[in-house]
Amino acid sequence: MNQMNPEGYVTADGRKIGPVLMEMKNISLRFGGVKAITDISFDIREGEIRAIIGPNGAGKSSMLNVISGFYVPQDGEVWFRGYKRGPMKPYQVARLGIARTFQNIALFDGMSVLDNIMTGRLTLMKSGLFSQAMWWGKAEKEETEHREKVEKIIDFLEIQPIRKTPVGRLPYGLKKRVELARALAAEPKLLLLDEPMAGMNVEEKEDMCRFILDVNDEFGTTIALIEHDMGVVMDLSDRVVVMDYGKKIGDGTPDEVRSNPDVINAYLGVSHD
Amino acid sequence: MEQTATDAALQSIPALLARNAAKWGALPAYREKEFGIWQSWTWSETADEVRAIALGFLTLGLNRGDHVAIIGRNRPALYWTMIAAQMCGAVPVPLYQDAVAEEMAYVLDHCGARFVVVGDQEQVDKVLEVQDRLPNIQHIAYLDKRGMRKYDHSQMNALADISAEGRAAHQRVGAELDKRIAELTFDHPCVMLYTSGTTGKPKGVVLSNRNIIVTSKNSAEFDRLRHSDEVLAYLPMAWVGDFIFSIGQAMWTGFTVNCPENASTMMTDLREIGPTYFFAPPRVFEGQLTNVMIRMEDAGKLKKRMFDHYMRIARRVGPAILDGKPVSALDRLRYRLGDLFVYGPLKNTLGYSRIRVGYTAGEAIGPEIFDFYRALGINLKQLYGQTEASVFITQQPDGQVRSDTVGVPSPGVEVRIGDNGEVFYRSPGTFVEYYKNPDSTASTKDAEGWVATGDAGFFEEGTGHLRIIDRAKDVGKMADGRLFAPKYVENKLKFYPNILEVVVFGAGRDMCTAFINIDLTAVGNWAERNNIAYSSYQELAAHAKVYEMIQDHVEEVNRSIAVDPMLSGCQIHRFLILHKELDADDGELTRTRKVRRNIIAEKYVDLIDALYTGKDQIYTETEVTYEDGRKGSIKATLTIRDAAVVADEQRMAAE
Numbered sequence: 001m002n003q004m005n006p007e008g009y010v011t012a013d014g015r016k017i018g019p020v021l022m023e024m025k026n027i028s029l030r031f032g033g034v035k036a037i038t039d040i041s042f043d044i045r046e047g048e049i050r051a052i053i054g055p056n057g058a059g060k061s062s063m064l065n066v067i068s069g070f071y072v073p074q075d076g077e078v079w080f081r082g083y084k085r086g087p088m089k090p091y092q093v094a095r096l097g098i099a100r101t102f103q104n105i106a107l108f109d110g111m112s113v114l115d116n117i118m119t120g121r122l123t124l125m126k127s128g129l130f131s132q133a134m135w136w137g138k139a140e141k142e143e144t145e146h147r148e149k150v151e152k153i154i155d156f157l158e159i160q161p162i163r164k165t166p167v168g169r170l171p172y173g174l175k176k177r178v179e180l181a182r183a184l185a186a187e188p189k190l191l192l193l194d195e196p197m198a199g200m201n202v203e204e205k206e207d208m209c210r211f212i213l214d215v216n217d218e219f220g221t222t223i224a225l226i227e228h229d230m231g232v233v234m235d236l237s238d239r240v241v242v243m244d245y246g247k248k249i250g251d252g253t254p255d256e257v258r259s260n261p262d263v264i265n266a267y268l269g270v271s272h273d
Numbered sequence: 274m275e276q277t278a279t280d281a282a283l284q285s286i287p288a289l290l291a292r293n294a295a296k297w298g299a300l301p302a303y304r305e306k307e308f309g310i311w312q313s314w315t316w317s318e319t320a321d322e323v324r325a326i327a328l329g330f331l332t333l334g335l336n337r338g339d340h341v342a343i344i345g346r347n348r349p350a351l352y353w354t355m356i357a358a359q360m361c362g363a364v365p366v367p368l369y370q371d372a373v374a375e376e377m378a379y380v381l382d383h384c385g386a387r388f389v390v391v392g393d394q395e396q397v398d399k400v401l402e403v404q405d406r407l408p409n410i411q412h413i414a415y416l417d418k419r420g421m422r423k424y425d426h427s428q429m430n431a432l433a434d435i436s437a438e439g440r441a442a443h444q445r446v447g448a449e450l451d452k453r454i455a456e457l458t459f460d461h462p463c464v465m466l467y468t469s470g471t472t473g474k475p476k477g478v479v480l481s482n483r484n485i486i487v488t489s490k491n492s493a494e495f496d497r498l499r500h501s502d503e504v505l506a507y508l509p510m511a512w513v514g515d516f517i518f519s520i521g522q523a524m525w526t527g528f529t530v531n532c533p534e535n536a537s538t539m540m541t542d543l544r545e546i547g548p549t550y551f552f553a554p555p556r557v558f559e560g561q562l563t564n565v566m567i568r569m570e571d572a573g574k575l576k577k578r579m580f581d582h583y584m585r586i587a588r589r590v591g592p593a594i595l596d597g598k599p600v601s602a603l604d605r606l607r608y609r610l611g612d613l614f615v616y617g618p619l620k621n622t623l624g625y626s627r628i629r630v631g632y633t634a635g636e637a638i639g640p641e642i643f644d645f646y647r648a649l650g651i652n653l654k655q656l657y658g659q660t661e662a663s664v665f666i667t668q669q670p671d672g673q674v675r676s677d678t679v680g681v682p683s684p685g686v687e688v689r690i691g692d693n694g695e696v697f698y699r700s701p702g703t704f705v706e707y708y709k710n711p712d713s714t715a716s717t718k719d720a721e722g723w724v725a726t727g728d729a730g731f732f733e734e735g736t737g738h739l740r741i742i743d744r745a746k747d748v749g750k751m752a753d754g755r756l757f758a759p760k761y762v763e764n765k766l767k768f769y770p771n772i773l774e775v776v777v778f779g780a781g782r783d784m785c786t787a788f789i790n791i792d793l794t795a796v797g798n799w800a801e802r803n804n805i806a807y808s809s810y811q812e813l814a815a816h817a818k819v820y821e822m823i824q825d826h827v828e829e830v831n832r833s834i835a836v837d838p839m840l841s842g843c844q845i846h847r848f849l850i851l852h853k854e855l856d857a858d859d860g861e862l863t864r865t866r867k868v869r870r871n872i873i874a875e876k877y878v879d880l881i882d883a884l885y886t887g888k889d890q891i892y893t894e895t896e897v898t899y900e901d902g903r904k905g906s907i908k909a910t911l912t913i914r915d916a917a918v919v920a921d922e923q924r925m926a927a928e
Binding site: 013154155156158210217218 | 310537
């Protein structure tokens, strides 16, 4: 799998995957004496759905935070779109074209769904504070354009009925969908999803799966996701990285990963006698 | 029918569309809410879009007499597809979009559709699921491109691509299309609609241009509909009413058809559009009233008092003012004030501010619900009709509106009552035939054109208004020969907001019993106010206090039934509250939410036995079908209660 064509590959269902979008080289991350991630390397390719899985405490969320630039690893390099990335502020990450959702929903409860999604476009707005406050000149035209983009996303995720509802009043599954909408509103190159199905029922999970696939298909967005639900991961992703105790123990297509003895041990346990 | 010179040329829907494009070219014909705003198409844009689709169909080889199946929610492009199909000499067949694949397969097979036009991926999947059994299907077109990229497109197209192809090919096939449009006559089939079928398989009702156009003309004139009117198209496209309102009358009068964003935004969209001509089945009005009442329970003291005070005035004088009857000046003033403080804002919230004509039909509507809306000054009326009549059989003229009648025969319709009490009619809207079913056609429509409705009713002395009692075949006899009219009793019970659905049994038995479905919204709210905790429908339905409340309702109904000696035998002696809602997906209701008695009686035979054997409790398992077609089962132990009945003399002595 590591001997892959640099130009990309074609998946079993006929989607074309492009060249490397992001590459992690020998990443190690420590919190004091705790080694969260030890010497992990892998890449994410354009148009791919890439999953990071592992048991509790394996370091998945830390890895996602390294990808998003929130954590800066002590060792190793992060390459994104051909450039080596240094320490960055969150807004710089957003401008680079990386958006994310959170394991614990992080929306503005008092604001409407529409306004929440609009915040996703903040980094794309160019008019100044004054003209925005006065609703004057460029700001008006710009807001109309942004609203149109947001409405397309609302339509796409089928949340029209709750457009004007304050987020605080929504059930959990819908909040997750709104969070995805906000991330999409930033028109990211790379979308990071931290446990998108956590706490959902079967129907909500099915919906979310469909939306993730549709986002990838429709917008060509590269998606990296962390997920507990093995069934979901195996159905959804093109390639899977498996972590355990901060180390990478497997990397490849779902089938390859499924038959990897280290992965089986990590998930099912291994007898010690 | 009298025909003027201009009318003579208007003998098909495409001809009407051409007239509207010429006459009202720049006025809005269709609107749809999309991306948060109302997009609109003028009559000339509509004519252009329809023609492009029709040209595209010709390039794909649509033949005269083909059937084009249409499946999806109300969207302008699907209405245009119907007219485009007519232009090509084909017959549109709209299907219920919430039908499961099996039901869909039957209809698609029966009509032999070669082209299927659907709304989105979900419908495409359903058609593909059954396509291997339906060799006739040659082409699937869809509106929404989302998620469709990976599908095999050798026999599939986006509708937008079909119309683009049609536009490109206009020089090649334009003449052929004009020829086919010119061929359309008054007696050419206009549409084929499948009746939901309370019993047996659905039947394809063929309605001709004459049926649709003459009916639309008569009914539009009856209510003085104008081209400036607005309607909201939200009822299933497969239902004859929607076809008459959104195609027939819209084409005849040139009014604007507005399509909601999706099913769950209907109430918001209704408010934004504020239709002037509106149709809704009773359950929509019931639902809205229940909502208003629930919200008023939670309102502040002052608002609640104002609401109660002015609603009392409205109920007293509102209907009279609406009917133009004399009302004292003081009452008029009070009503004005009420309109300012309560009725106006309330109507605005409901989206009924601009309604000139509103209709309800399909089921009996509770007198209280009906009066509530009329009291607010909404001209809500009743009509009686069916698919085979192109809707209209009877309707209520302005000023003669009552909740217990269905009005006088519509213009051009003759109605008579058969010897057994069954209602027969003959009209220009009477259907041509049941497709591929001459036996049923013959048994429904006689040689002189009289059609049996299957409903029992009578004309009221003096007013000439028709009253419907029940389905003719459901009116039966009890074991001791007394009259059994289940629907009469069911409707009385369903008028309570807490009760959603009722099925009464008793034909050939010595007493009547009932299954009851509670209304989760109303009872749930009541439970909340009374601190009753519940986690599911099933648990709430089995709650002792809910049983007590329902028992009160049943006993109250028993007392009101007992007043009528002819029907006093229909009092309910024992009842139970079902552990699940009756559902069309389980085959217990039709798609238009009518109770299918035979199926229910068969499915719940254990429960019926328990009702008649004097048990207090019964354990049961019921198979349910989920929305995605999977099956599961619900287990429950149901309580059976006895209700007090008003006994007649002999029984009183015995007890």
